[in-house]
Amino acid sequence: DSGVTxxxxxxxxxxxxxxxxxxxxxxxxxxxYWYQQSLDQGLQFxxxxxxxxxxxKGNILERFSAQQxxxxxxxxxxxxxxxxxxxLYFCASSVVGSGGYNEQFFGPGTRLxxx
Amino acid sequence: GNSVTQxxxxxxxxxxxxxxINCTYTATGYPSLFWYVQYPGEGLQLLLKxxxxxxxxxxxxxxxxxxxxxxxxxxxxxxxxxxxSAVYFCALSVTSxxxxxxxxxxxxxxxxxxx
Numbered sequence: 001d002s003g004v005t006x007x008x009x010x011x012x013x014x015x016x017x018x019x020x021x022x023x024x025x026x027x028x029x030x031x032x033y034w035y036q037q038s039l040d041q042g043l044q045f046x047x048x049x050x051x052x053x054x055x056x057k058g059n060i061l062e063r064f065s066a067q068q069x070x071x072x073x074x075x076x077x078x079x080x081x082x083x084x085x086x087x088l089y090f091c092a093s094s095v096v097g098s099g100g101y102n103e104q105f106f107g108p109g110t111r112l113x114x115x
Numbered sequence: 116g117n118s119v120t121q122x123x124x125x126x127x128x129x130x131x132x133x134x135x136i137n138c139t140y141t142a143t144g145y146p147s148l149f150w151y152v153q154y155p156g157e158g159l160q161l162l163l164k165x166x167x168x169x170x171x172x173x174x175x176x177x178x179x180x181x182x183x184x185x186x187x188x189x190x191x192x193x194x195x196x197x198x199x200s201a202v203y204f205c206a207l208s209v210t211s212x213x214x215x216x217x218x219x220x221x222x223x224x225x226x227x228x229x230x
Contacts, residue, residue, distance in 0.1 A: 002158060033217055043204065043220040056217055090158060094216075104218065106151075106158035 003027065004107035006091050012113045018079040021110045025072055025093030031055070032074040033094075033104060034066055038087035049074055081114045088112075117142045121205050121221030128195055128228050136190040136224045138179075138205035146207040148172075148181050148188040149218070153202045162190075162203070195228045202226070 003026035013019055025032050034046040036059075045058035049068035060066075063081075068074040078085060088111050092104040122137040140146065147166045151159040163172030168183035177192045188205060205221040 002160070004158070035218075042222045045217040045219070048217055058217060092159075102216070103161055103164075106160070108156075108158045 002105040002107065004091060004093050004105050006089075006107035006110050008110060009108070010111050010113075012115065013081060014115055015081055015083060017081050017114075018077065019081065019112065021076040021078070021089050021091075021112075023074045023076070023091030023093075023107060025074070025091075026105055029093035029095055029105070030072065031094045031102075032068055032072070033092040034060075034074070034076050035090040035092065036087045037090060037109070038084075041087075043090075046076070078112070083114050086112055086114045117146070117207060117209055117219045119205050119207055119219055119221035121224055123222075123224070125225035125227060128226070130197055130228055130230050131194045132228075134190070134192040134195045134199075134226070136203055136205075136226070138188045138190065138221060140186050140188065140205075140207050142186075142207055142209050144209040146209045148179070149206045149208070150177070150179055150188070150190050151204040151206055151220075153204065153223070155201070159204065195226070197228045197230050200226055200228045 005024045007022045030051045033048045037043045046060040047066050048056040052068050066076045088109045090109045091107045094102040094104045119140045149164045150162040152162045153159050163174040165172040165181035171180045179190045202223045204223045206218045208216045
């Protein structure tokens with residue numbers, strides 16, 4: 001158990017809908033990262049937050065957004081869903097977001113299926 | 116940009132066989148290198164890491180050496196077990212603007228070890 005929790009575990013929805021994925025980082029970790037794992041794109045970095053502020057953006061679509069709350073949990077919002085958004089979404093956390101490398105601890109993921 | 120190229124899978128070995136999974140990278144800047152493992156139905160776990168040239172990361176019998184001259188970080192294990200069956204990801208991290216340290220992953224290699 002990495003200490004990172006993600007809910008829900010599975011999500012099935014229809015095209016055009018909006019969903020919210022939730023992540024609680026390990027106790028004490030200030031940085032949260034979101035990654036998408038799909039068959040065609042592999043594992044891709046989406047976005048990083050550090051202590052409530054956006055720190056870096058990767059291949060995140062404009063239809064997707066995220067935020068980190070004062071209690072450090074994070075939510076990833078996916079809207080106007082398309083079939084191609086079906087994927088496993090991982091959250092990871094680390095102690096800090098800068099300086100020397102800090103190990104990222106991954107949650108179990110949320111599997112999103114868009115029908 | 117940054118990229119990681121991994122040996123294509125799947126790889127099937129008999130128990131106690133020698134394992135090598137090739138990984139090469141391109142990076143702007145001086146990357147840290149990692150191997151992550153994903154067991155079925157689980158999130159990613161850090162297997163080993165190396166942060167500078169000629170460093171050898173090791174864990175659970177797995178080893179990988181950071182070779183700057185060949186931009187490689189090949190994963191090896193002398194004698195695999197059935198319990199090593201998983202997907203293995205090579206990854207790198209480079210400090211970017213704002214000191215973000217997101218991971219760039221390879222495509223993953225599925226390893227199956229037969230008894």
